[in-house]
Amino acid sequence: MRRFTPLVAYVVLCSLSVAAAKGSWINAYIQLIIMFIGINIVLSSSLNLVNGYMGEFSVGHAGFMAVGAYITSILNVWLFTSSSIFGAPALSPSSAIFLFPVTLLIGGMGAALAGLLVAIPSFRTRGDYLAIITLAVNYIVKSSIENIQVIGGARGFMGMRNVVNSMQDVVNLPWIMIWIFVAVGLTVWVIHRFVNSTYGKGIVAIRDDEIAAEIMSVDTRRMKMIAFMLSSGMAGVAGGLFAHILGYINPGTFTIMKSTEIMVMVYLGGMGSLSGSVLSAIGFTLILEMFRPLQVAKWVVIPLLLILLMLFRTEGLLGNRELSDVFPRLRRIYSPGQKAGINVPS
Amino acid sequence: MSLLEIRNLTHFFGGLRAVYDFNLTLDGGELLGLIGPNGAGKTTVFNLASGFYRPTEGDIAFQGKDIIGLRPHAVTALGMARTFQNIRMWNTLTVFDNLCISQHHSLGYGVMNVLLQTRGYRENERRVRRTAEEILEVLGLRHYADEYPKNLPYGLQRRVEIGRALAIRPRLLLLDEPAAGMNPGEVDQLIGLIRWIRKEFKLTIWLIEHHMRVVMNVCEWIKVLDFGETIAEGAPADVQRNPRVIQAYLGDEETAHD
Numbered sequence: 001m002r003r004f005t006p007l008v009a010y011v012v013l014c015s016l017s018v019a020a021a022k023g024s025w026i027n028a029y030i031q032l033i034i035m036f037i038g039i040n041i042v043l044s045s046s047l048n049l050v051n052g053y054m055g056e057f058s059v060g061h062a063g064f065m066a067v068g069a070y071i072t073s074i075l076n077v078w079l080f081t082s083s084s085i086f087g088a089p090a091l092s093p094s095s096a097i098f099l100f101p102v103t104l105l106i107g108g109m110g111a112a113l114a115g116l117l118v119a120i121p122s123f124r125t126r127g128d129y130l131a132i133i134t135l136a137v138n139y140i141v142k143s144s145i146e147n148i149q150v151i152g153g154a155r156g157f158m159g160m161r162n163v164v165n166s167m168q169d170v171v172n173l174p175w176i177m178i179w180i181f182v183a184v185g186l187t188v189w190v191i192h193r194f195v196n197s198t199y200g201k202g203i204v205a206i207r208d209d210e211i212a213a214e215i216m217s218v219d220t221r222r223m224k225m226i227a228f229m230l231s232s233g234m235a236g237v238a239g240g241l242f243a244h245i246l247g248y249i250n251p252g253t254f255t256i257m258k259s260t261e262i263m264v265m266v267y268l269g270g271m272g273s274l275s276g277s278v279l280s281a282i283g284f285t286l287i288l289e290m291f292r293p294l295q296v297a298k299w300v301v302i303p304l305l306l307i308l309l310m311l312f313r314t315e316g317l318l319g320n321r322e323l324s325d326v327f328p329r330l331r332r333i334y335s336p337g338q339k340a341g342i343n344v345p346s
Numbered sequence: 347m348s349l350l351e352i353r354n355l356t357h358f359f360g361g362l363r364a365v366y367d368f369n370l371t372l373d374g375g376e377l378l379g380l381i382g383p384n385g386a387g388k389t390t391v392f393n394l395a396s397g398f399y400r401p402t403e404g405d406i407a408f409q410g411k412d413i414i415g416l417r418p419h420a421v422t423a424l425g426m427a428r429t430f431q432n433i434r435m436w437n438t439l440t441v442f443d444n445l446c447i448s449q450h451h452s453l454g455y456g457v458m459n460v461l462l463q464t465r466g467y468r469e470n471e472r473r474v475r476r477t478a479e480e481i482l483e484v485l486g487l488r489h490y491a492d493e494y495p496k497n498l499p500y501g502l503q504r505r506v507e508i509g510r511a512l513a514i515r516p517r518l519l520l521l522d523e524p525a526a527g528m529n530p531g532e533v534d535q536l537i538g539l540i541r542w543i544r545k546e547f548k549l550t551i552w553l554i555e556h557h558m559r560v561v562m563n564v565c566e567w568i569k570v571l572d573f574g575e576t577i578a579e580g581a582p583a584d585v586q587r588n589p590r591v592i593q594a595y596l597g598d599e600e601t602a603h604d
Contacts (some may be wrong), residue, residue, distance in 0.1 A: 014488045022602055035454055094381050131557045133592045190461055193460055193461055193463065194457070194460055194461070197467070198443075198446045198447060198449070198450070198453060198471060198474050199450070199453055199455065199456075199457070199460050199472065200460060201439065201443055201446070201447050202447060204436065204438065204439055204443075204447075205447045206438065207438070208435075208436035208438050208439065209435070209436055209437075209438055211398070211432065211434065212435070212436065213436070213447075214398075214417070214418045214419050214435035215397075215398060215418045215419070215422060215428060215512070216419075216422065216427070216447070216448040216450075216510060216511070217419050217421075217422040217423055217448055217449070217450045217451035217452075217514055218447065218450045219417075219419045219451075220419070220452070221417075226457055230457075272438075320438065
């Protein structure tokens with residue numbers, strides 16, 4: 001039964017926060033922070049798949065987030081609300097409650113397809129050159145959206161608030177928070193299973209020595225495609241959820257700055273450490289909020305903290321270890337994959 | 347049908363002729379050595395055979411299948427494994443994982459199976475782990491399963507690399523200078539190992555080697571390359587006496603005596 005302990009703990013924690021939000025025991029600001037933490041966990045752990053586990057340097061994660069955000073938002077506004085762009089709702093607004101995860105997934109798939117823009121060049125190039133390509137993809141996405149006037153161009157796109165409202169009209173629960181919790185759980189679960197399978201470890205082999213990986217039977221192109229698509233798809237889902245937190249998005253949100261923020265979380269937590277990504281997403285979001293009273297000075301203090309961390313702990317908080325490597329007692333309740341199949345007598 | 351058939355293999359790097367008109371037929375069961383001075387094109391021949399380079403000209407058929415244009419992982423999946431001149435292990439993965447991942451071609455499941463942990467996935471994963479365990483066991487590497495390859499002494503790293511190639515369950519094993527950088531004791535062990543794995547795994551082995559003791563003790567047949575051309579071939583004792591080989595290694599006989 002112990003293998004279900006983390007799951008049960010997670011569900012209990014989520015239920016508590018949802019109940020607290022529903023009962024207004026925590027104010028809207030705290031709810032917002034909880035939701036941003038969730039989004040950031042999805043973003044940082046999905047980027048870790050590419051930057052940490054596969055060792056590529058992708059700097060355009062926000063671009064994929066934007067693709068997912070726009071696809072999901074447009075679908076939802078078109079299907080479930082009456083808007084100036086699309087007119088009357090195409091489906092009954094109350095069906096949003098069932099179809100929201102579907103549109104979210106479609107947004108994720110759209111982002112995964114955009115991920116191909118990076119995956120295919122990665123067959124031939126890597127390192128700095130691939131980084132420039134990912135940067136370019138980020139700009140392509142942002143500029144494209146800015147230039148499609150139908151969806152608001154640079155002014156942004158809104159109306160998602162109505163979608164959330166129509167979901168809450170059916171059953172009055174903080175739906176977006178619930179879906180964020182589901183997305184976080186699924187993301188961590190998917191990445192955990194992937195990187196602990198022999199199949200998924202193929203991407204770690206690519207990081208360590210790509211030529212050896214290809215010659216020793218790893219289909220590197222296929223693995224890169226899977227990793228990039230998985231990673232950008234998850235970013236897309238995060239984007240879709242992000243769009244529904246405030247009910248408004250604009251392309252200016254999804255710039256290189258946002259990508260950098262995600263990267264910082266990955267490197268802060270440690271490359272190739274899933275629990276590191278989760279912890280640093282939580283910590284980083286909280287620190288950002290804690291320093292809010294400092295106003296502009298916040299952007300001096302936080303980067304300074306980063307510099308200090310990189311000076312004294314180059315490999316990030318956890319390096320490439322997992323939480324259970326640092327605290328072996330945790331292994332009783334969750335095992336991030338056995339290290340080897342042989343019990344070596346020591 | 348021969349195991350490996352290479353005909354008229356020629357490869358240019360720009361204007362440099364790295365390999366010229368190389369021919370080879372392996373019927374299976376041989377232990378062939380490929381020798382030659384530095385820069386003779388030996389490793390290039392390996393890189394061509396394993397699909398890493400696409401030859402300028404020539405045909406390569408492995409088990410009757412034309413492998414020109416196949417990507418290296420696909421060639422490996424057909425049953426041709428190799429090691430590298432400078433050991434290339436995956437150093438952030440354990441020895442055990444190294445041996446598991448090299449069975450990637452035989453996994454037979456996809457992403458969905460991984461995520462849902464279907465029965466097919468679990469069975470495959472067990473089989474992969476069992477193979478890795480067996481190979482570590484027979485190579486005497488059981489104790490190093492949880493170590494990272496880079497932390498092992500050089501001779502052991504070689505052994506692990508050979509183990510990783512064996513995990514592929516190849517029919518043909520290419521060894522690129524397995525004795526490079528080894529001390530005499532390690533070389534002795536290596537000679538024993540090569541002979542033993544050939545018998546145990548019923549392999550055809552083709553090796554590149556500089557170390558004359560290995561070549562003369564292990565190989566049954568030797569081909570000598572110089573500037574990309576095959577200048578001699580035959581049994582070790584004959585090749586050793588061949589004047590063209592001596593000339594290639596030592597320069598002209600007259601100058602050598604001076």
